[in-house]
Amino acid sequence: MRYELSDGEWATIRPMLPNKARGVPRVDDRRVLNDIFWVLRSGAPWRDLPIAFGPYTTCYNRFVRWRRAGVWSRIIDALAAAHDAAVQMIDTSVVRVHQHGACLARNKRQAMGRSRGGLTSKIHAVVDSNGLPVRLALTAGEAHDNRLAAKLLSRLKSGAMLLADRGYDADWIRELVSEHGAWANIPPRRNRNDALCFSPYLYRARNLVERFFNKIKQCRRVATRYDKLAANYLAFIQLASIRLWLRVNESTP
Numbered sequence: 001m002r003y004e005l006s007d008g009e010w011a012t013i014r015p016m017l018p019n020k021a022r023g024v025p026r027v028d029d030r031r032v033l034n035d036i037f038w039v040l041r042s043g044a045p046w047r048d049l050p051i052a053f054g055p056y057t058t059c060y061n062r063f064v065r066w067r068r069a070g071v072w073s074r075i076i077d078a079l080a081a082a083h084d085a086a087v088q089m090i091d092t093s094v095v096r097v098h099q100h101g102a103c104l105a106r107n108k109r110q111a112m113g114r115s116r117g118g119l120t121s122k123i124h125a126v127v128d129s130n131g132l133p134v135r136l137a138l139t140a141g142e143a144h145d146n147r148l149a150a151k152l153l154s155r156l157k158s159g160a161m162l163l164a165d166r167g168y169d170a171d172w173i174r175e176l177v178s179e180h181g182a183w184a185n186i187p188p189r190r191n192r193n194d195a196l197c198f199s200p201y202l203y204r205a206r207n208l209v210e211r212f213f214n215k216i217k218q219c220r221r222v223a224t225r226y227d228k229l230a231a232n233y234l235a236f237i238q239l240a241s242i243r244l245w246l247r248v249n250e251s252t253p
Contacts, residue, residue, distance in 0.1 A: 003041040004034040008250035013242070016075045018066070027058050035059040040239050043220025067235040076238045079245035080134045085157040087129035089209040090164045092145045093217075094120050097225045101233075111230035113140025121225050123213070123237060126152045131208035131215075132248060133241040138234045149173050156180035163206040216240040 005013070010030055017029055035053045039046060049056040066072060097112055097119040111121050120141025126134045135152045145167035153173075156162065158181030164173075169189045177184040185203055188196045217223040219240045227233040 003037045005030060005037070005246070006250060009243075009246040012246055012249050013075065016071075016078055018069065018071060027054065027062075032059055032062050036063050036239065037243065040219045040221045040236055040243075043224065043226070045226070063235070064232070067231060072235050072238045072242070076133070076136070076242050076245070079242060079249070080132070083128040083132060083134050084130055085128065085160055087161050087163065087205065088126055088134065088153075088156065089128075089206050090124075090126045090149065090152060090162065090168065091206075091209040091213070092125070092167075093123045093213040094141050095123060095217075095223065095225050096120055097141075101226045101228050109230075110228065111138045111140050111233075112225075113142040115141040121230070121233065123222075124148045124152060125209065125212060127209045127212045129205070129208070130248070131212045132245060133212060136234070136237055136241060138230055138237070146170060146173060150176060153177065153180070156182045158182065161185055161202065163203060163209075165206070212244075215244060 013033070014029070020026060031054065035049060036059055038044075038053065039049065039059070046056045046060045049059060053059070094115065102112065102119050112119055113121075122139050122141050122143055122145075124137040124139065124145075124147075126136075128134055135155070137148045137152060139147055145165075149168060153162065153176060156177060160180070160182040162177050162182055162184045164184070164186045166187050166189055168184075169186050169192070174184045174186070183197075185199055187198055187200075187203065216237065219236070221227075221236045222240050225233050227236070
């Protein structure tokens, strides 16, 4: 089956899954995860899951139940604990909301907003020097890029370097980074009067965060938002990020 977990990926993720010791044995976790990854990559509705994969309700219910239990968040946090903390990059990417995901009342509560592209959501991400995700968040599409900077950069390590574009050139962000003992290599806005230390050569590595967004958007459930609930869409972003980490861990000798 396309998009299924390899033996190495399964061996890495299996110990992180909930261990249900009592009650009726649940459907095989690996099979259900393969089905969830198929939906993530193909972008198909849950109801269109091929019959050979089993009941779609089993996969959807497991996806939602584990999302509510924080399983996906714990897995990405556990995998990202091994990130390279020397360099971190922060950026955002806007995603269009499909009409099937836009029919919920009070969309603002579900990280949807109006912008030039119509109804959109914005993915916020921090990646390490290998372009692997460290922190993820979601806001409405019209939200400013630096809106969640304080939350996403709360784990900066002393001696680290932060790479970001001009959208993050704010005094409070530079002060926040300095308080963590790190250095903000951010190009100054054109209307700045004070001279700031900035290295164009080191800044070239920031393309890794752009490449991260390109990679996760190969998953059609991330490239277009079909989910009404922000929590479900963020869970798909986390699953796409988990897959990146699993593949890197598998290729590491």
